[in-house]
Amino acid sequence: MATRGSPAKGQAPTLRFPGIVTNAHAFAALLVLLVAIWDWAYTWLISGAPILTYSLLLGEANGNRILPMVPLWVFLLSIHGTYAVAATSWLLYWFFLFGCYPLIYISCIFQFDIVSNVVRKGLRYTLGQLDFIHDKIAIFDLPALEIDTEVDGLFVIRGLTVSLSSLTIIAHGVEVGIKLSDDMELALLCDKAVVSLFRRIDVGDVYANIKGGEYEMTFGSVMRDTRKASGASFMMEDSPLLRRATATGLTPSPKKVTMAARMTNGDAPADIPAQDGLEAANAFDLADKKAVDKYEETLEWIVETSLIHQGRKTMMHAINSRPTNGGRIFDPTNERDMRAAVCSYLHDDSPSIPHPPQRSIRVTTLQNLSSPRVRDFLHRLPMLLRLMLNILSYFHPVNIASITAGASGRWIQTMLKEHVFQHYGSQDSEVRRLEQKVLAWLADADFVLELEKFSGTSQVPFLANYNIKCNMAIEDVMVYRALPNDMFLKQAVRFAGADASITIPSFLLPHHEHLFPPMATSSDIKAQEDKIKKADGKVKAIQAQFELDQIQGDEANINMSVHARLPACLDQELLDFVAALVKATKIIEKEKDPGPMEQEVRGIKDFTKAMNKGFKDSVKRVAVDAVTNDKWIAKMVGKVSKNLESLRGDVGYSGDLPVPMAPYRAAAEKLTKLLP
Numbered sequence: 001m002a003t004r005g006s007p008a009k010g011q012a013p014t015l016r017f018p019g020i021v022t023n024a025h026a027f028a029a030l031l032v033l034l035v036a037i038w039d040w041a042y043t044w045l046i047s048g049a050p051i052l053t054y055s056l057l058l059g060e061a062n063g064n065r066i067l068p069m070v071p072l073w074v075f076l077l078s079i080h081g082t083y084a085v086a087a088t089s090w091l092l093y094w095f096f097l098f099g100c101y102p103l104i105y106i107s108c109i110f111q112f113d114i115v116s117n118v119v120r121k122g123l124r125y126t127l128g129q130l131d132f133i134h135d136k137i138a139i140f141d142l143p144a145l146e147i148d149t150e151v152d153g154l155f156v157i158r159g160l161t162v163s164l165s166s167l168t169i170i171a172h173g174v175e176v177g178i179k180l181s182d183d184m185e186l187a188l189l190c191d192k193a194v195v196s197l198f199r200r201i202d203v204g205d206v207y208a209n210i211k212g213g214e215y216e217m218t219f220g221s222v223m224r225d226t227r228k229a230s231g232a233s234f235m236m237e238d239s240p241l242l243r244r245a246t247a248t249g250l251t252p253s254p255k256k257v258t259m260a261a262r263m264t265n266g267d268a269p270a271d272i273p274a275q276d277g278l279e280a281a282n283a284f285d286l287a288d289k290k291a292v293d294k295y296e297e298t299l300e301w302i303v304e305t306s307l308i309h310q311g312r313k314t315m316m317h318a319i320n321s322r323p324t325n326g327g328r329i330f331d332p333t334n335e336r337d338m339r340a341a342v343c344s345y346l347h348d349d350s351p352s353i354p355h356p357p358q359r360s361i362r363v364t365t366l367q368n369l370s371s372p373r374v375r376d377f378l379h380r381l382p383m384l385l386r387l388m389l390n391i392l393s394y395f396h397p398v399n400i401a402s403i404t405a406g407a408s409g410r411w412i413q414t415m416l417k418e419h420v421f422q423h424y425g426s427q428d429s430e431v432r433r434l435e436q437k438v439l440a441w442l443a444d445a446d447f448v449l450e451l452e453k454f455s456g457t458s459q460v461p462f463l464a465n466y467n468i469k470c471n472m473a474i475e476d477v478m479v480y481r482a483l484p485n486d487m488f489l490k491q492a493v494r495f496a497g498a499d500a501s502i503t504i505p506s507f508l509l510p511h512h513e514h515l516f517p518p519m520a521t522s523s524d525i526k527a528q529e530d531k532i533k534k535a536d537g538k539v540k541a542i543q544a545q546f547e548l549d550q551i552q553g554d555e556a557n558i559n560m561s562v563h564a565r566l567p568a569c570l571d572q573e574l575l576d577f578v579a580a581l582v583k584a585t586k587i588i589e590k591e592k593d594p595g596p597m598e599q600e601v602r603g604i605k606d607f608t609k610a611m612n613k614g615f616k617d618s619v620k621r622v623a624v625d626a627v628t629n630d631k632w633i634a635k636m637v638g639k640v641s642k643n644l645e646s647l648r649g650d651v652g653y654s655g656d657l658p659v660p661m662a663p664y665r666a667a668a669e670k671l672t673k674l675l676p
Helices: 024-037 039-047 049-062 072-086 090-111 113-126 214-218 240-247 259-263 288-304 307-321 335-348 363-367 372-379 382-395 409-421 429-442 522-533 538-553 572-592 604-627 630-644 662-666
Strands: 131-133 136-140 144-148 152-163 168-181 184-196 200-212 234-236 256-258 359-362 398-408 446-459 468-483 488-504 555-570 649-660
Touching: 024 039, 024 049, 039 049, 039 072, 039 090, 049 072, 049 090, 072 090, 090 113, 136 288, 144 363, 152 288, 168 200, 168 288, 184 259, 184 307, 200 335, 256 259, 307 335, 335 398, 335 446, 335 468, 335 488, 359 363, 382 446, 398 409, 409 429, 409 446, 409 572, 429 572, 488 572, 522 538, 538 555, 538 649, 555 572, 555 630, 572 630
Parallel strands: 144 359, 200 398
Antiparallel strands: 131 136, 136 152, 144 152, 152 168, 168 184, 184 200, 234 256, 398 446, 446 468, 468 488, 488 555, 555 649
């Protein structure tokens, strides 16, 4: 609502006309006189043009006119000039009439408190679950959104504020859980996200944690039946009893629970129809002052009960309660260190969805609201989808204050045991020593990746001949190693920034099967094989072989490029860890080769060859031991680390991510496209 009275300081005064033009009541009297005398004045009155004029004149007289930066005479000239054209045709007249009355309604809402108050009270009565505060709509206790499409997950927004005047949507307390496997999930938390429609999207600090993985590491594999007949996704139960059983060597069958039950720590929301979604929201039926107070109290309660806020309080309490002579854990005034500590705290002691609502709605339920015929018709218009995505992506660049992601070192530890060290530690004392050194650095540790000031843009082309492009830029990149039990935090890596770009083929968009590349025929495969034989050099032959593998596998490519900016600083403990891991892999690689005396010997000639090879391998082993000497490695790593601190430039990777086309072809729609 605009304030009444004189214009604010710095605002240009509105132009006022003397006499009858600025006197709204005189204009009304003149209108009544014209209607009584001439018939054309009655048609003019019904069109709404004089009513809109009277509303604007009255708002001007009160100093509260809508859009005060636009001169009044521009409004009046536009209204009556448009009416003069519309009066020449009955069709244009009705178009003008149906467009004029909504403008009258909007002008009255913004200019007159009586009208706006009546509208608010009427909306409160009609939509009892909404709270109208001036030009804002506040909604709380929204039902959760259960994602049950290609990706399974749970999405919760604790509060939503919609500003009508600024076209802004603010989400308070965003909690997301994404199922990665039957026993692993990704948890995302954010206190505030602001969507400025057709301008930008601003997101606060985002905390992400990869949780679980116990069954993937202990049971080796889990059952593939991960969805019930009703459509509900399920996961393996994460209970201390089962973890203790696996630690003692027992391998009972893991109990299956619903995905929502695991992510909410057993407090899963009940599934409801889409029609009952708004009714599940909290109802406010308060006066304006009480509504504002209730709104602010609810927002304060959301912040106080946020796990992010509680994590910060816990960290500050731990620092303040630590003895003075015990040393400082980390600098609490350093916001980067504080975010890393909070992320480590959230990893171990909280469910993915800490504040689940009582009800939830499935994505498939929302998709099925429209009739199948309407959906099939819209699917035949992929150009409209690209047009919509083109506008949304162009006008909504994403800016995130920070992204802090954490994972347990135990998961990395198990992966190294399974894929690198395997059984070689029991055969070689040096490998066993390096294994203990590497795994000890990972044990009981959390690793936190922090990306500060993230900005992302995307371009979805309107023309299908072009690809989708996404660009990301990060101003600061850090990796922390945290020991939650010892309240220890240390920065392991820091880069000057990073950037990434992803190029996605347009035919991977939904309902774009008409753009799929044709499947390779036997003649195509034969032509590619001939290309390999005629390749000019080894490089071209390898490239042609890769293309043949993709043709035979029916794969498309998503191009991805990721670069980190130098200079970079690496912690000495991390360098020692990398050096030990490199040395272990070199020794294990040598151990994998069969010994010369283990090969079959058929004669004196083979025996002589085996002896010569054994001697060469012994010399090679001595050379490997010399190259992998701890002191030499430490010296070389120190030099590399020192150079990284002074170098400038980028270091990274660019390559293609293969995408199998078989699932897309299986889900392809057979109807022809009207607007391809």
